Structure formats: structure tokens, C-alpha cells
Amino acid sequence: MAQRQTPSIVDHFSIIQDPRIERTKEHKLLDIIVIALCGVISGADGWYEVEEFGNEKLEWLKTFLELNNGIPSHDTFGRVFAAINPEEFKKGFASWIEAISGRVQGVVAIDGKTVRRSHDNKSGKAAIHMVSAWAANNRIVLGQTKVDDKSNEITAIPELLNQLLLKGCIVTIDAMGCQKEIAEKIRDRKADYVLAVKGNQGTLHDDILTVS
Secondary structure (H helix, E strand, O other): OOOOOOOOOHHHOOOOOOOOOOOOOOHHHHHHHHHHHHHOOOOOOOOOHHHHHHHHHHHHOOOOOOOOOOOOOOHHHHHHHHHHHHHHHHHHHHHHHHHHHOOOEEEEEEEEEEOOOEOOOOOOOOOEEEEEEEEOOOOOOEEEEEOOOOOOOHHHHHHHHOOOOOOEEEEOOOHOHHHHHHHHHHHHHHOOOEEOHHHHHHHHHHHHHOOO
């Protein structure tokens, strides 16, 4: 019996609809997405560095991408990623991660960070804040959720937990995530948790200090 091949990175992201009008498509959408992913994995920080990565690795990228018009500019990367449907990208990313990482075990660290250079002072757009889940044993990001501009991590963390297969894992979160609802959500996902406790949970914090 022939061995079943694992779908390529291109297959996982083919669900994303191209938001561009036809006459503006100098580069294939999947080429843009795959170059960006490879660049970020290799340490690129921002669209300028993604473009630089693409130019340095052009011959290698051509072995599995078409790249009829070469590497997109940093402006093209920025415009395309600002326009694509984030939910479609999230589904493709989650599918890809599941395929390459195997079963998640051990510690899954939930943490929030502000995306560098994601603000736009001219338009008054605030910086993007993301909550991510990092699998320590697998050494890979399992998923991410954008924090709503009018909300905070407390509401974003349960949304992220709903996306993850956490059975048997230990989920760690800083003091922002020390909430009953979040603890219950982790238990619902058949996982254990380690939550930091600070002054935002005054009574619990005092009780711990008393016991210690």
C-alpha cells in the first residue's frame, strides 16, 4: 500500500480567498503567504526583513513556488496581509501546525504581546495585540488570537483555548489569565493549569501569602 503523503504548506493555505482585484495581482497569493511564513520562521522581523529573506533564498523558494515576477516588495506583503481574511488564515495555520507538530504534550504557555510596527499614527490605528499559545516541547506556536481593540486578554484567551487540542497538557498563563472562567475552560479542554497570582486577585493573593 502506498504511503499517504503529508499535504504541503501550500495545500493548507489554499483555503484563503484572494481579496485583490485581478489587474493588481503581480504575485500569487500563496507565494506571498508561504514566503512570509518561511521568513518569519527564519527570524524575519517585519516586512522589510521578509522581503530581504525572499531575495536571499530566491533559488530555494523557486523549487516549490512559481515566483514568475520574483519576490514581492515589503509594501505588497503588508497590503496583502492587511486585506486577507484573518479567520481563513487562522484555519490554514492551525491545520498546518497540526500536520507538522504531531500530538501536543507538556507545557503550553499562553502569552500576550504587542506586534511591533503594527500601529499607524497617520490613521490613528493602535498597535495590534496578540495572544499566542506556545508548545514548549514541540517548540512551535499552536495558535494566535487578536485582542479586540475595545477588550483585553481576558476575553481573547478563552477564544484561543477553544482552538487548541490540550488534552493532557499543562497550560501556563500570567496573572492576567488568573480568572475562574479561564481555569474552567482549561479543565473543559482536559488539561491542567498553572496560573500566576498577583494583586488583581486580592483575596486569593492574600490567602496564598497567609498560607506561605
